[in-house]
Amino acid sequence: MAGLQAGAPTPQSITVHGQSRVLEVGFSDGATFRIPFELMRIYSPSAEVQGHGPGQEVLQTGKREVELADLKPVGNYAVQPVFSDGHDTGIFSWNLLYELGANQAALWAEYERRLAAARVDRDAPMIDKGGSACSSH
8 A cells, every 4th residue: 555655745634525425635736636435435445345466356336325434544644434334444545545536537437347347336235245355354
């Protein structure tokens, strides 16, 4: 997971907008992003979502209405959201938040491509495959 890179923009403000379900992050380079909770949840850097290597990613569905129950600081380099569906293992570095904000259009397009390839609806409930992909979860 990416931490702070030398010279990388750092957050100057972080605001949780519960009603519109977005995390607004203002960075030191002047960029401000409104990142939907759903986008954060489906691209969580956790092993539960990303797996432990390429090809092990778990397609997330049914996250359109997910809310942010809590947002915990992690040192000086990240935050750890707690989502309303109970997911709380992803640590979002400042670099990752910047990437999510800056690349939203491409990330949404990739998500829609993956949904179409899997022939599953964005709002379909997650399928329980009899346990987690990672035995430590």
